[in-house]
Amino acid sequence: MVALERSLEAAMNARIIGSGSETMVLAHGFGGDQSVWDKVLPCLTNHYQVVLFDWTFSGAVKDPNLFDPLKYSSYDAFADDLIALLDELHLESSLVFVGHSMS
16 A cells, blocks of 8 residues: 555645535546546636546656556545545535546
């Protein structure tokens, strides 16, 4: 198992943008990063608080050692990471989740 020496928010390039009373989480798929959402963000951020992040396999993540093939051989590990990230960001209220591909 890979141990994080810094926050998930920093490790996964998480950011929250936009203004709205409801929160939308956008999760990219394999071979991508959070930039896949760039074209729809202007519209979404007018209505939602949007959470963007990069999965640990993404080329946008600075530390390639964060991706452990054994750990991530199941989707459970991705779900655990996302739940931990949302907890770290203090987003416990209702959310809209939009996932692309494996997300």
